[in-house]
Amino acid sequence: MTREYARFQEKKGFAINGWLIFIIMIVVLIYSIFPIAEGKFVSWLVIDFLVLWLLGGGLFIVRPNEAKVFMFYGHYAGTIRNLGLQYTIPLFRKITVSLKINNFETNHLKVNDNEGNPVEVAAIVVWRVVDTARALFEVENYPQFVSIQSEAALRSLVMQYAYDDYKQPEISLIKNTEEVSHKLKLEIQERLEVAGIEVLEARISHLAYAPEIAAAMLQRQQAKAVVAARTEIVEGAVGMVEMALEKIENKGIVQFDEQSKAKLVANLMVVLVSDQNAMPVVETTA
Numbered sequence: 001m002t003r004e005y006a007r008f009q010e011k012k013g014f015a016i017n018g019w020l021i022f023i024i025m026i027v028v029l030i031y032s033i034f035p036i037a038e039g040k041f042v043s044w045l046v047i048d049f050l051v052l053w054l055l056g057g058g059l060f061i062v063r064p065n066e067a068k069v070f071m072f073y074g075h076y077a078g079t080i081r082n083l084g085l086q087y088t089i090p091l092f093r094k095i096t097v098s099l100k101i102n103n104f105e106t107n108h109l110k111v112n113d114n115e116g117n118p119v120e121v122a123a124i125v126v127w128r129v130v131d132t133a134r135a136l137f138e139v140e141n142y143p144q145f146v147s148i149q150s151e152a153a154l155r156s157l158v159m160q161y162a163y164d165d166y167k168q169p170e171i172s173l174i175k176n177t178e179e180v181s182h183k184l185k186l187e188i189q190e191r192l193e194v195a196g197i198e199v200l201e202a203r204i205s206h207l208a209y210a211p212e213i214a215a216a217m218l219q220r221q222q223a224k225a226v227v228a229a230r231t232e233i234v235e236g237a238v239g240m241v242e243m244a245l246e247k248i249e250n251k252g253i254v255q256f257d258e259q260s261k262a263k264l265v266a267n268l269m270v271v272l273v274s275d276q277n278a279m280p281v282v283e284t285t286a
Contacts, residue, residue, distance in 0.1 A: 007137075008076060008134050008137045010079050013078020014070075014077075014088055014089065015068075015086040015088045016088075017086070018059050018060070018085030018086045019085055020087075021059060022085065025056060028051050028055070054090055058088050059085065059087050064083060065098065066096055066097070066099060067081045067129075067132050068096060069095040069096075069097055069133070070088065070094060070095075072093070073091075076133055077092055079132045079133065098129065099130075099132075101200065102128060102146075103125065104124070104125060104146075104147065104150075105123070105125075105205055106125070106147070108206060109151060109154060109155060109158075110210055111158040112158075112159065114159060114160060115163070117210075118209070118210035118212065119208070119209060120210055121207050123202055124201075124202070125150045125199065125201070126200040126202070127146055127192070127200060128200065129142070130196055130197070134194065134195055134196030135196040138196070139194070142196075149191040149192055150188050150192075153187040154184065161173050163207075173204070177204065181201075184202045184203075185199050185201065185202040188202050
């Protein structure tokens with residue numbers, strides 16, 4: 001969803017400084033004493049009531065990080081963000097919209113990643129209203145709209161990536177958190193644009209395999225760790241054997257033929273690669 005679908009867009013409403021009107025009201029109240037003293041009580045009360053209604057009915061207060069949306073008999077008449085005491089047309093209905101930063105955590109969702117593995121995932125979304133007209137008039141309930149669309153975007157994102165990249169170095173949910181969070185933020189923002197919502201941050205807060213496959217996936221992770229460790233051990237052992245042969249030959253300690261060299265290499269590899277202590281065998285001649 002984009003702004004092209006939005007029929008409403010925030011515009012500035014009519015309002016003036018309310019303190020001026022407040023002072024006028026005080027003056028009207030003071031001068032109302034004189035007609036009452038002259039016996040014109042009833043007639044002046046009617047005039048006084050109308051004047052005070054016109055003046056006082058349009059007064060309202062805008063607090064920090066709030067906005068007032070004006071409605072005039074079902075029509076959008078503008079938005080005011082100026083802080084403090086303000087005055088507008090008394091017939092306007094004034095709706096308060098919070099501009100404060102909000103955050104929430106989605107429900108724990110069970111979604112299949114792009115390899116078909118069920119994953120439990122949740123995310124934290126930080127958002128705020130930037131267009132009051134779209135927030136009020138384009139969607140029924142914008143906080144609920146944010147919640148539902150965020151969960152929909154999270155489901156869509158998880159289905160695009162694997163939980164972990166076992167086979168090839170691609171973006172995965174567990175390893176590339178920054179890239180995944182950035183993509184999640186963009187996807188949620190696209191969905192919430194029609195409601196006049198700005199997404200400040202979106203980040204995965206919970207990520208795990210579903211309980212029914214968690215044990216099997218743990219075994220696969222352990223096997224992968226064992227293979228990686230063995231690979232590193234073998235690479236290190238090969239380097240140590242190569243260095244040992246080179247030093248022995250360079251210092252002239254022993255001159256090896258090919259058969260002796262192969263035997264020494266085999267013995268050294270057994271000693272270095274084995275996960276158990278090697279037991280030396282001493283050859284003797286009768």
